[in-house]
Structure formats: C-alpha cells, structure tokens
C-alpha cells in the first residue's frame with residue numbers, strides 16, 4: 001500500500017505546497033503513481049496543479065466527512081501518474097465541525113483505512129498541510145507514515161523547527177506511534193548569502209542525516225509555474241527549480257531503497 | 260486612545276511579522292509610542308525584538324486569560340518608544356481554551372477595554388497575527404480599528420487576498436462593524452522580475468488606493484536582522500529594507516493626516 005507522507009511545517013511560506021506539487025510531479029515522471037491531497041483551505045496545491053476553483057467537485061472536505069471516498073475523489077492532473085484530491089475554503093468549516101467530535105484527529109486515517117483496497121494502486125500520497133498545528137495538520141500527522149518538512153533558509157524558519165519536532169514527538173506518543181521523521185529539505189536557498197549558509201550549516205550540524213543532501217535553490221520559475229497551473233517540471237523542465245526537484249525525487253527514492 | 264492595527268493575512272510567510280516589527284520601529288524613531296502585540300504562538304515578533312524565549316514573564320496568553328493586564332505586561336525593547344507584549348508556544352493552549360467559551364472572539368477586545376486608561380499613552384498598537392484564520396486572528400480582527408495586510412509579490416499570495424477580504428467583511432457584519440481596511444503593502448518585491456510586476460499591477464488595478472505607494476523590496480538584511488533580535492532600522496539603518504520601512508511609516512502617518 002502507498003506510503004503516506006505529510007508535508008508539514010507550522011511556519012508559513014516555507015515551500016510546503018511547492019514541495020508537495022513538484023516532488024510529486026517529478027516522481028510521477030519517474031513512473032511512480034502519486035496522489036497529492038490538499039489539506040489546506042487555501043487550496044494552493046489544487047490551483048498549482050491546474051484544478052480551477054469552480055471545477056472542484058468532491059474535495060478533501062467530503063473525504064473527511066465520509067461523504068465521498070478517497071480514491072473516487074482523486075482527479076487526474078495534466079501529468080500522467082499524478083492525481084489530486086483538491087480543497088476549497090469549505091475545508092475551513094470541516095475543521096470547526098471535527099473539533100467537537102471524539103474521533104476528531106482520525107478523520108483522515110479512517111478515510112484512508114476505508115479505501116485501503118483502492119489505494120493499493122498508488123506508490124506515494126503527499127498531504128500538503130496548512131501553516132498551523134491545527135486539526136487539519138494533526139489529522140495528516142495521525143494518518144501519515146512519515147513527515148517531510150521543508151525548511152526555508154531563513155532565521156525564523158530555523159527557530160520554528162524545534163517546535164515542529166516537539167509536536168512530532170507528541171503525536172508519536174499520543175495518536176500515531178508509527179510516524180517517523182522522513183527528512184528535512186532546505187528550500188529557497190541562496191548559496192551567495194551568509195544567512196542561507198548559516199541556516200544550512202546549523203541544520204546539518206544538529207539534524208545530521210535527516211537533512212536531505214539536495215537543496216532547493218531560490219528560483220523564480222517555482223513562483224511562476226503555479227500561475228499556469230503546472231508543476232515546474234512541466235512548466236520549465238530545464239530551470240534550476242525543475243532540476244532540483246528531480247534531484248530531490250531521486251534522493252527520496254534512494255533513501256527508501258537503502259532502508 | 261491608540262489605534263489598534265491588526266497585521267493579518269492567512270497566507271504564510273508574506274511578511275506580517277517583519278512589517279509589525281519594522282513599521283513599529285520606524286514609527287518609534289519618528290517619536291511615536293508603539294506597542295507590538297505578538298498574537299502568534301511561534302513568537303517571531305518577540306524573538307525579532309530581542310525578547311529571549313526564557314525571559315518572557317507574562318505574555319499574550321496571560322493577557323487573554325485576564326491574569327495580567329495589557330500595559331503591565333508590555334516590556335521595553337532596545338528601541339525607545341517601542342514596547343512588546345511577547346508570546347510563547349503556550350499561546351497555543353489559550354487558543355484551545357478560548358474555543359469553548361461564549362466570549363471566545365472578544366478576549367483581546369475585553370483586555371483592551373479593561374486597560375483603556377493605561378493605553379492612552381500609546382499612539383499605535385500593532386497585532387502580529389499567525390498565518391491562519393483561527394481564533395487568535397479573529398480575536399485580533401474583533402479588537403482592531405483597522406487591518407493592514409502585507410501582500411507578498413507572489414501568485415499564491417495574490418490568490419489568498421480575496422479570501423482575506425471576504426473574512427474581513429464577515430467580521431464587520433458579525434463581531435466588529437467598525438473594522439476598516441487600512442491598506443495593503445507589497446512585500447518581497449523584485450522589480451526585475453515579471454511575476455512581481457504582474458502582482459503589483461494586478462493589485463493596484465483591483466484594489467486601487469488601498470495599496471500603499473511604498474513597496475518593500477526583497478532585501479536580505481530583513482532576514483538577517485531578526486537573528487540579532489533587532490529591527491532592521493537599528494540593525495542596518497542604511498539598508499534598502501530600513502529605507503523602505505521608514506518610507507512606509509511616513510506614508511502610514513500621511514494617510515492618517517489626510518483623513
């Protein structure tokens with residue numbers, strides 16, 4: 001069955017959505033079958049994969065509430081092998097509704113279990129989380145096999161990492177003992193500037209093998225691609241952004257083979 | 260009494276904290292008395308203003324729960340005229356506690372009312388909000404006179420603006436009829452790149468006078484300054500970031516004189 005990977009970090013704007021879209025797309029180009037689940041009411045992963053806001057039938061909200069099954073909701077993107085469960089701002093109200101229920105942290109996990117048969121055809125599912133340790137993110141961490149966390153090469157982002165690791169430990173103790181830290185990916189990196197280099201050396205010194213060797217550079221095509229509803233590996237496959245995400249995908253697979 | 264300005268945008272990493280710190284600091288240098296209230300459990304505004312995590316006595320959490328008064332909690336920063344109400348990750352649990360109370364959206368407003376006498380000495384209070392439309396942000400919008408929203412010069416950020424404006428309308432209808440849209444500030448702008456220019460022209464065409472003339476450029480000193488616990492106007496006063504925030508402060512004051 002597919003490995004469920006939560007892409008989470010409560011610090012805002014660190015590259016969660018960009019990583020979910022482009023790591024997913026690069027793996028699809030390598031022949032894997034990938035599901036991206038948009039767990040953010042902002043719906044950025046949905047827009048970035050070309051799902052126009054008015055064409056999103058069933059969404060993550062209906063999957064969480066049990067009205068729709070996971071795999072039936074998955075829609076084909078322009079890239080073969082890459083599928084999306086879109087979200088809209090309606091997901092915001094699902095957050096409120098879940099809050100009062102006893103099973104509130106297990107809605108996603110239950111939806112995955114219910115559809116386990118149909119999910120067998122996928123290799124990986126990436127859950128794009130909102131910038132907050134709210135119920136939507138907790139649901140993703142409770143359902144995931146592993147957590148992949150983008151780390152923006154900035155001071156505030158480095159500061160937030162310890163909070164994320166603490167939260168991860170709590171989740172492991174309380175709702176999901178199997179959750180493991182998959183890795184940390186440096187994003188928006190500019191090797192000419194001291195701050196970026198300082199963040200990288202700090203992260204590698206403290207987190208060692210957890211930090212991916214691949215570093216995603218700051219590259220304007222990564223900001224342009226979503227406005228065309230395309231992953232960067234489709235929008236501009238020779239760009240530094242596309243090259244970096246293909247390298248990341250290769251390392252992501254290598255790490256699994258070594259285990 | 261001071262004008263309460265909420266600095267909010269549910270899109271992550273758009274420059275909310277950087278604007279709260281540096282607009283506040285520039286106004287303090289112009290002789291105004293400024294209070295920055297950190298409403299984000301990440302505590303970035305607190306770190307960026309030099310309040311070490313282990314030296315934060317009473318914080319926003321105690322102010323919201325009524326255990327401490329607003330002005331008594333305010334701590335002097337290194338810059339004369341600039342005061343801070345710090346936060347820690349404890350604020351997360353306050354969010355949970357508030358959720359079950361009837362007055363849940365008015366905790367901040369009640370704290371401000373209770374301390375109205377002592378607040379008279381301040382000219383402006385800036386509330387730095389987390390990247391989410393959660394109870395902490397709603398409390399800030401319910402208590403604020405105006406909303407100042409940073410707009411990162413990126414596609415996803417532009418997309419999120421309509422959601423923010425919808426939320427603002429709902430708040431005006433339900434909890435705070437006096438709340439007005441103060442303005443929108445373009446941040447991390449790079450005039451050499453098409454995407455930045457596209458976002459700027461889109462924003463100015465649709466939002467007209469709401470968009471500040473002053474545009475904050477992408478400038479690495481804005482990322483470096485928080486690692487020294489200083490506003491950029493103190494850390495490197497001749498940098499493009501410092502110049503831009505001083506210009507923003509001047510325009511912020513001009514907009515008020517013209518009204």
Ligand SMILES: Nc1ncnc2c1ncn2[C@@H]1O[C@H](COP(=O)(O)OP(=O)(O)OP(=O)(O)O)[C@@H](O)[C@H]1O
Nearest residue numbers: 012013014015016017018131188218219223271413
């Ligand atoms: N390596 C990069 N180089 C340049 N721009 C980037 C890069 N990665 C992401 N971006 C842009 O930076 C912005 C923030 O990235 P993104 O939206 O993926 O972060 P996020 O963590 O998902 O944000 P949020 O916390 O709001 O969910 C986006 O506009 C994106 O297009």
Ligand SMILES: Nc1ncnc2c1ncn2[C@@H]1O[C@H](COP(=O)(O)OP(=O)(O)OP(=O)(O)O)[C@@H](O)[C@H]1O
Nearest residue numbers: 012154271272273274275276277390447477478482
């Ligand atoms: N104009 C700028 N030029 C360069 N870097 C900037 C600029 N403004 C902010 N930054 C840096 O970009 C990152 C995001 O900014 P900031 O943390 O202020 O955004 P935010 O909206 O408060 O994020 P969050 O949504 O997590 O609260 C920070 O590391 C900050 O130092």
Ligand SMILES: [Mg+2]
Nearest residue numbers: 016017040044
């Ligand atoms: Mg995102």
Ligand SMILES: [Mg+2]
Nearest residue numbers: 275276299303
């Ligand atoms: Mg912030």
